[in-house]
Amino acid sequence: MFKDMVKYLYFYSIITVLILSGSVHGQSMFESGFYLDEESTSHSGYIDRSFLNKSPDLIRFKKTRKSEPITLNPTQAKVVVVSGTRLESYQVQIDTSAKSINSLQNPAYERQHVFLELIIEGQISLYRYVTNDYTLFFVRSSGESSPNQLIYKQFEGPRGVYNNNAYREQLDKLDSCFNYSKSIDDLTYTEESLSNFIKYLNDCDKSSYKVISRAQNHSLRYLNISAFTGIRWSSMTSTERITSEDLFEWKDFGLTNVGIELEYLLARSRNRLSTLARIDLARSYQSSFIDLPLGEEFVEKHTDYLYFSLSIRGYLPTKSPVKLYIDAGIAKPLIIREGISVDHEERADFEYNNDNLLPTFALGLSLYNRISTEARFEFLNRTITDYNDFNNIRYTAVTFNLKYALKSYYSIWDR
Numbered sequence: 001m002f003k004d005m006v007k008y009l010y011f012y013s014i015i016t017v018l019i020l021s022g023s024v025h026g027q028s029m030f031e032s033g034f035y036l037d038e039e040s041t042s043h044s045g046y047i048d049r050s051f052l053n054k055s056p057d058l059i060r061f062k063k064t065r066k067s068e069p070i071t072l073n074p075t076q077a078k079v080v081v082v083s084g085t086r087l088e089s090y091q092v093q094i095d096t097s098a099k100s101i102n103s104l105q106n107p108a109y110e111r112q113h114v115f116l117e118l119i120i121e122g123q124i125s126l127y128r129y130v131t132n133d134y135t136l137f138f139v140r141s142s143g144e145s146s147p148n149q150l151i152y153k154q155f156e157g158p159r160g161v162y163n164n165n166a167y168r169e170q171l172d173k174l175d176s177c178f179n180y181s182k183s184i185d186d187l188t189y190t191e192e193s194l195s196n197f198i199k200y201l202n203d204c205d206k207s208s209y210k211v212i213s214r215a216q217n218h219s220l221r222y223l224n225i226s227a228f229t230g231i232r233w234s235s236m237t238s239t240e241r242i243t244s245e246d247l248f249e250w251k252d253f254g255l256t257n258v259g260i261e262l263e264y265l266l267a268r269s270r271n272r273l274s275t276l277a278r279i280d281l282a283r284s285y286q287s288s289f290i291d292l293p294l295g296e297e298f299v300e301k302h303t304d305y306l307y308f309s310l311s312i313r314g315y316l317p318t319k320s321p322v323k324l325y326i327d328a329g330i331a332k333p334l335i336i337r338e339g340i341s342v343d344h345e346e347r348a349d350f351e352y353n354n355d356n357l358l359p360t361f362a363l364g365l366s367l368y369n370r371i372s373t374e375a376r377f378e379f380l381n382r383t384i385t386d387y388n389d390f391n392n393i394r395y396t397a398v399t400f401n402l403k404y405a406l407k408s409y410y411s412i413w414d415r
Contacts, residue, residue, distance in 0.1 A: 027271040027317040028414050030062060030069075031215075033082030040078065047082040049215055050270050055115055055130045056087070065413040074113045083215035087115040088127070090146040092138065098153045099133035105155045105164055116147060120195055122202040122209025124174060128191060137167070137194055141174065152189040165189075171197055177204035217267040224263040224274075224408050226372070230401035232257050234284060234379075236301060237394045250301060252286045257399050263313065265409055272315050276327060280307040280399070303395075304337040307378065309360050323369075327362040331378060358382065364403075369410035372403040 033047035048060040048069065059080050060069040072080075074089035081087075092114065095107035116127040116138055127138040127147050138147035150167035171194075172184050180200055187193055195211070202209040232255040238247045259280035265271045284303040289296055311329025318324075364374030379397040 027315060027323075027410075028060075029267070029271060030060075030065075030411075030414055031083045031221075033080065035059065035061060035072065035077040035081070036079040037076060038078060047080065049082045049085065052215075052217065052268065052270065053130060054132070055117060055128075057115075059087075059115070065411045074115050077115075080115065084213040085215040086118045086121075086212050088118055089113065089115050092116070092146055093149060094129070094136065095149060095151065095153060098136065099131070101154045101156060101161060103156045104153075105157075105162070107149070107151055107153065117214075118212050119191065119214075120198050120202075120209055120211055122198070123205050123207035124198055124201045124209075126194060126198045135191075137189070137191070139171070139174075139198065150189070150194070167194075171201075174201055175204065179204075219267075222265040222267055222271075222409050224261075224265065224405055226261045226263065226403045226405045228257075228259055228261060228372075228401045228403035230257040230376075230399050231255060232282060232284065232397055232399045234303075234395065234397040236303075236396075239392045239394065248290045250286055250288065250290075252284070255285075256283045257281070257401065259307075259401075261403065271409070272317070274313045274315075276309070276311040276313055276329065278307075278309045278311070280309075282307055282397070282399070302337050304335070306334040306336065308332045308334065311360065311362075321368045323366040325364045325366060325374075327360070327364070327374075327376075329360050330357045331360040332357055368412040369408050369414060370405050370412055372401075372405075374401050374403065375399070376401060 027050075028048055029050045030046040030048050032044075033049075034042050034044040035047070036042055043061070043063070045061055045063040045067070046065065047062075057073070059072040059077055061072055062069045077087075077089060079086065079088050090113070091111060093107075093109040094112050094114070096110045097104045097108035114129060116129050118125065118127055120126040123142045125140045125147070127140070129136045129138065137150045139150060140147035148170070150170055151164060152167050153164045154161050155164060156162075167189060168184050168187050171187065175184075180197070187197055199209065199211075231253065233251075233253045234255065235249060235251045237249045239245065240247055257280055259278060262277045263274045264276075266273045266275065282303075282305055285301070287298065287300045290299045309329055309331035311327045313325050313327045316324040358379065360376065360378050362374050362376040364372050366372045376399045378399060379395045381394050381396050383392055384395045
């Protein structure tokens with residue numbers, strides 16, 4: 001029954017990680033950047049790029065790491081640059097009917113002041129606008145005050161769903177060379193296809209252009225490196241195989257544990273999730289007089305091992321300096337020294353022979369993105385070996401760690 005409880009506990013810990021990561025707003029992702037205000041004055045500082053692959057309605061900006069963030073809308077910031085992404089604000093006509101398939105063949109425009117992401121900057125520039133429902137592309141020729149939407153939408157017709165591909169005609173009118181390597185009908189409403197055509201148009205006019213790099217969701221800046229040490233509570237039980245009688249049980253507290261943790265934040269989850277690789281050096285020694293079938297004996301126990309684990313972590317960010325997190329993963333112990341010896345038999349009476357991967361999970365609190373405390377459950381009543389021909393050894397270990405981030409994506413001021 002205990003083993004079933006462990007399985008359910010491990011299962012629910014994974015579910016909890018996913019719930020925590022999906023039910024709350026992402027963590028702040030303030031990175032170096034600047035914006036130009038309506039007077040074209042530049043303001044350098046830190047900009048929250050948590051909008052990732054969606055066009056933001058608002059921008060959060062901090063002059064310094066310690067500053068309280070201010071909120072900027074498209075009327076207050078003409079240009080926003082953060083981690084390679086460049087946003088420009090314009091008043092444009094947006095086809096709001098494109099969010100769903102309907103009976104409207106032509107766009108239903110609505111004038112909005114929005115941030116557009118610049119993809120290609122040149123004589124002819126390409127922009128994109130992304131919402132939860134659709135992605136729209138815009139082009140702006142040199143001399144035009146604002147970009148124009150490239151028209152594409154699906155609509156219901158008498159025989160099913162049809163496509164309005166007016167964007168092809170719009171772009172064809174900009175082509176003065178007429179030596180495009182493909183037919184204009186091959187042009188699709190995707191970033192890659194449209195980008196290639198905009199490059200062609202700029203090359204055709206012999207004008208220089210620049211492809212904007214865009215913020216990357218994979219970078220070494222998302223790698224956190226931490227060192228930790230802790231104390232371990234453990235229990236080792238010897239059980240007689242035939243009768244299932246517990247012959248003896250050792251419990252101890254205060255064993256040394258040190259290790260290194262590599263954590264990689266997943267930017268696409270707005271840093272609500274991360275992947276972990278850890279290595280622990282666990283040292284365990286205990287001695288005691290124990291009543292054994294042959295009488296009372298002085299017994300020594302050694303269990304020294306390296307503990308490798310891979311996990312996924314879910315954060316519950318708050319507005320306070322404290323963050324709650326939950327880990328769930330798998331681990332593999334590599335035994336360094338093992339054995340139980342009695343005073344008249346100075347030898348190792350067991351060898352670790354469980355080759356299975358072990359479930360592991362943890363609960364932790366992070367303070368100011370630098371110091372963490374956690375309880376890590378590693379072995380849970382795990383049968384790890386045969387003590388001899390008649391006995392089994394079950395082992396339980398819980399470690400309480402104090403951890404410090406040697407390298408962190410976050411400043412201590414990012415809460």
